[in-house]
Amino acid sequence: MDRNHQSQGTTMNQSGVSRRGFLKVSAASLAAAGVAGRMYAAGSDTIRVGIIGCGGQGTRDLVSCVKSAPGVQIVALGDLFEDRLNESLAKLRKDVPEAVKVTPNTCFVGWDAPQKVVQTDVHMVLLTTPPCFRAMYLRAAIEAGKHVFMEKPAGVDPKQMRSIIATSELAAQKKLSIVAGTQRRHSKKYQEIIRRIHDGQIGEIVAAQAYWNGGDMLGYWKWWDKENRSDVEWQCRSWPWFTWTSGDHLVEQHVHNLDVINWALQGHPEQCLGMGGRAVRTLGNIYDHFAVEYEYPKGVRVASMCQQINNTTTSRIAERVVGTKGVADVDRGVIAGEKPFKYEGPDPDHYVQEFADLIASIRTATPINEGKQVAESTMNAIMGRMSAYTGRALKWDWAMTASKLDLTPPKYDWVEFPVEPVAVPGKTQLL
Numbered sequence: 001m002d003r004n005h006q007s008q009g010t011t012m013n014q015s016g017v018s019r020r021g022f023l024k025v026s027a028a029s030l031a032a033a034g035v036a037g038r039m040y041a042a043g044s045d046t047i048r049v050g051i052i053g054c055g056g057q058g059t060r061d062l063v064s065c066v067k068s069a070p071g072v073q074i075v076a077l078g079d080l081f082e083d084r085l086n087e088s089l090a091k092l093r094k095d096v097p098e099a100v101k102v103t104p105n106t107c108f109v110g111w112d113a114p115q116k117v118v119q120t121d122v123h124m125v126l127l128t129t130p131p132c133f134r135a136m137y138l139r140a141a142i143e144a145g146k147h148v149f150m151e152k153p154a155g156v157d158p159k160q161m162r163s164i165i166a167t168s169e170l171a172a173q174k175k176l177s178i179v180a181g182t183q184r185r186h187s188k189k190y191q192e193i194i195r196r197i198h199d200g201q202i203g204e205i206v207a208a209q210a211y212w213n214g215g216d217m218l219g220y221w222k223w224w225d226k227e228n229r230s231d232v233e234w235q236c237r238s239w240p241w242f243t244w245t246s247g248d249h250l251v252e253q254h255v256h257n258l259d260v261i262n263w264a265l266q267g268h269p270e271q272c273l274g275m276g277g278r279a280v281r282t283l284g285n286i287y288d289h290f291a292v293e294y295e296y297p298k299g300v301r302v303a304s305m306c307q308q309i310n311n312t313t314t315s316r317i318a319e320r321v322v323g324t325k326g327v328a329d330v331d332r333g334v335i336a337g338e339k340p341f342k343y344e345g346p347d348p349d350h351y352v353q354e355f356a357d358l359i360a361s362i363r364t365a366t367p368i369n370e371g372k373q374v375a376e377s378t379m380n381a382i383m384g385r386m387s388a389y390t391g392r393a394l395k396w397d398w399a400m401t402a403s404k405l406d407l408t409p410p411k412y413d414w415v416e417f418p419v420e421p422v423a424v425p426g427k428t429q430l431l
């Protein structure tokens with residue numbers, strides 16, 4: 001057992017949270033926030049919410065969720081690590097104090113925290129762990145009868161995508177909603193441009209481009225020391241930089257843009273070929289740049305590129321769709337060509353709108369199910385990474401149905417799990 005886990009083991013109460021730590025955070029943050037008045041006096045029925053993965057995005061998602069509709073209460077928190085849970089709780093107490101209804105008995109840490117969260121009386125669970133755990137916890141939440149918000153990407157390998165699709169079918173049978181963190185789908189600007197593309201306003205689609213070229217993300221996520229930590233703890237904490245935890249940045253980040261392309265083209269690619277490598281990155285085992293060409297039905301080719309390299313002038317985060325009668329710069333809300341258009345309407349915060357849409361679906365009993373669509377966009381990205389890592393052109397059908405790639409560690413525990421070498425095209429095996 002590693003140092004961190006041991007210390008948790010000696011200080012946890014039965015719920016898995018240090019009572020002293022919890023009270024300290026609660027008192028300090030309540031004092032900092034002041035006791036706010038009732039913000040949701042006009043609220044309708046209460047929506048009780050729990051979360052699995054109380055990190056940076058999970059905490060921001062909870063705040064967005066509270067802001068999206070009246071009557072949201074945060075009643076259960078779960079995380080692998082006590083320090084991350086307490087950090088999140090402190091921020092929630094500061095940002096949305098009136099919505100925080102957790103007690104020490106509904107804060108859970110450790111490997112069994114997800115199961116404990118879904119067993120509480122929540123209506124809805126946010127799945128905001130690193131991507132490698134998404135399929136497993138989606139299954140747990142849907143089996144327990146909970147509506148789900150799950151962050152993107154949907155996972156890291158084809159096996160997990162098959163699981164997400166099967167679980168999404170179960171959710172449909174159970175009339176449960178699943179909304180994914182591909183928030184562009186909830187943007188009024190994106191919706192209007194995509195509607196016009198589907199309406200034929202740029203003619204027949206002949207090509208598209210998708211980009212996420214940015215910096216190394218070290219100012220955004222922390223790189224944790226290995227010292228005194230088991231391989232699994234260290235890699236789960238530093239998850240963005242390992243392939244088994246994040247899927248690589250093509251999957252973790254560029255999935256947003258690939259999702260928009262699938263949305264515009266109303267389907268997924270049939271095949272791809274990709275390349276990539278590490279020009280400057282020295283930590284973890286992921287690449288720092290990729291270029292992938294996807295081929296969709298009717299020979300439509302999509303050029304996709306992404307990088308995480310500082311000090312370049314190639315920065316671009318965008319989606320562009322080319323038709324026989326015009327070109328749509330989807331991210332800019334602009335169409336040029338025979339029917340020019342510029343979106344100038346309101347575009348409320350998509351991070352809030354996605355929760356407004358989810359909660360409305362729960363309250364009106366009209367489920368939204370984005371499980372399959374986010375699994376497919378994630379599969380675009382996984383397939384591109386597999387092609388780049390191995391140097392092999394790939395077909396969607398093979399990757400989706402026959403690939404045996406399974407990146408999970410031998411055991412979900414504080415075990416040794418040496419870092420896989422960086423993939424080498426032409427040498428790394430295609431599984």
Ligand SMILES: NC(=O)c1ccc[n+]([C@@H]2O[C@H](COP(=O)([O-])OP(=O)(O)OC[C@H]3O[C@@H](n4cnc5c(N)ncnc54)[C@H](O)[C@@H]3O)[C@@H](O)[C@H]2O)c1
Pocket residue numbers: 052053054055056057058059078079080081084085110113114128129130131133151152153181182183236237252
């Ligand atoms: N939609 C967006 O724009 C957007 C933005 C940023 C991140 N994200 C996504 O959100 C997810 C989380 O990213 P983040 O930035 O919050 O990372 P983070 O490292 O800040 O948070 C991850 C949290 O999950 C916890 N965790 C790890 N393994 C766990 C497990 N097995 N069980 C329970 N908890 C576990 C960690 O301790 C941590 O608190 C990722 O999938 C990321 O791609 C989405």
